[in-house]
Amino acid sequence: MLQNEDILRLSHKVAQSGHWYIRLNDNTLFWSEEVFLLHGMSPNATHPTVDNALSFYHPKDRDRVEALINETIETGKPLSFEARIVRVDGDVRWVETLGELKSSPSSNTRYLFGIFRDITENQQQRMHNQRLAWVLENTQELILMTDSNGRINWANSAFETLSGYSLEEARGHKPGDLLQGPETDPQTIAYMRDCVARQQGFSCEVLNYTKGGAYYWLRISCQPEFDSDGKLYGFNSIQTDITQSKQIRLDLEAEINERRRLEEQLRYLATHDELSTLPNRRHFLEQAEKEVERARRHGRPLSLLMIDMDHFKRINDQYGHSTGDEVIQTFAERCQGMLRKSDTAARIGGEEFSVLLPETDNDSGRRMAERLRSLIADEPIKTQAGPIQLTLSIGVSTYRQDSPSVEAMIQEADRRLYEAKDNGRDQVV
Known part of the structure; x- marks a missing residue:
């Protein structure tokens, strides 16, 4: 059977501790082998005096340790403290001491008996945890922790400051239910919820709302936490307030989009007439050159119409230019409506228009022109000033090998247009 001494030695070894006592009658100090080793000394060294033992304590802890020992001796109060010692090799270690007074009835001797344990690693871990807790609480980043059901169980002060919700108000709520609002992107919400359901981490940017209804943008990095058995413990997220940078980015995107819109508008205005929205003279001539070249290369027919609104000046003089603008816009709409893709x-002048008809011979071009003339003549144009009767004079030309240029086709159609006007207008020549 193990002796008491063996049991004590084993217990110290398991607990990584040693024992000591002071015989108070003559102030003699005894250290166990483990205590010598904890101080970096040989177990065969001479037992130190009480004063020598106290000298091992860190200068900043020494007076406190001595005062606690004296208090226990004077009052019988149990001894308990943590302090630093400086080993003989200069290494600083944290130790824990527990002790109490003992008396021997037979010899009338009093002892202060205690145990001595190295807690350096525990102390370092505790200090690390304290520093970590301080960082988590005082960082500008929002820290949010949830349980396995995704409900908030802890948040730092940065979260409280930005969101306006205290931890007590937020605890037990799912972040999305509490913070997301009408403008939060549904796809982002669905993505986060899907990751949570799959117990997967995610990173994203999300629009949240404060308790008072103000919006703010966050960049969220969220990771699941599992226990040693692989069971989901909860989710931990680090959230960065990116409201200012996000707004700058959104403003920049809006500015870029506006510039693109203006550039597109400028490109459009460079090729189109703003009033009628039809291509302008420049764009029409460019398109006509391409079609003439195609007709020349493939031997395909091509017709061109030159159109003039009859007595348009009278409309402007009688009803005003705003009414004249209405007439031009309605004509352009009707013309576009009857043409092929x-x-x-195109509008090539004030009341002058031209139409390019690919794959169209002279007879077909004339029929197309007649349809357009009838479409306008048969139905008065509605304006703010009332209905206005409008007629057209149209000249038609067709591409020929002996007159192969755009200019030649336009000149020929223009001559026939004036022939139509000279013959009484409202007709196709």
Whole structure:
């Protein structure tokens, strides 16, 4: 059977501790082998005096330790403290001491008996945890922790400051239910919820709302935490307030989009007439050159119409230019409505228009022109000033090998247009 001494030695070894006592009658100090080793000394060394033992304590802890020992001796109060010692090799270690007074009835001797344990690693871990807790609490980043059901169980002060919710108000709520609002992107919400359901981490940017209804943007990095058995413990997230940078980015994107819109508008205005929205003269001529070249290369027919609104000046003089603008806009709409996708109608002057008809011979071009003339003549144009009767004079030309240029086609159609006007207008020549 193990002796008491063996049991004590084993217990010290398991607990990584040693024992000591002071015989108070003559102030003699005894250290166990483990205590010598904890001080970096040989177990065969001479037992130190009480004063020598106290000298091992760190200068900043020494007076406190001595005062606690004296208090226990004087009052019988149990001894308990943590302090630093400086080993003989200069290494600083944290130790824990527990002790109490003992008396021997037979010899009338009093002892202060205690145990001595190295807690350096525990102390370092505790200090690390304290520093970590301080960082978590005082960082500008929002720290949020949830349980396995995704409900908030802890948040730092940065979260409280930004969101306006205290921890007590937020605890037990799912972050999304508490913080997301009408403008939060549904796809982002669905993505986060899907990751949580799959017990997966995620990173994203999300629009949240404070308790008072103000919006703010966050960049969230969220990771699941599992226990040693692989069971989900909860989710931990670090959230950064990116409201200012996000707003700058959104403003920049809006500015870029506006510039693109203006550039597109400028490109459009460079090729189109703003009033009628039809291509302008420049764009029409460019398109006509392409179609003439195609007709020349493939031997395909091509017709061109030159159109003039009859007595348009009278409309402006009688009803005003705003009414004249209405007439031009309505004509352009009707003209576009009856043309094919391959045809090109353009406004090339005040009341002058031209239409390019690919794959169209002279007879077909004339029929197309007649349809357009009838479409306008048969139905008065509605304006703010009332209905206005409008007629057209149209000249038609067709591409020929002996007159192969755009300019030649336009000149020929223009001559026929004036022939139509000279013959009484409201007709196709």
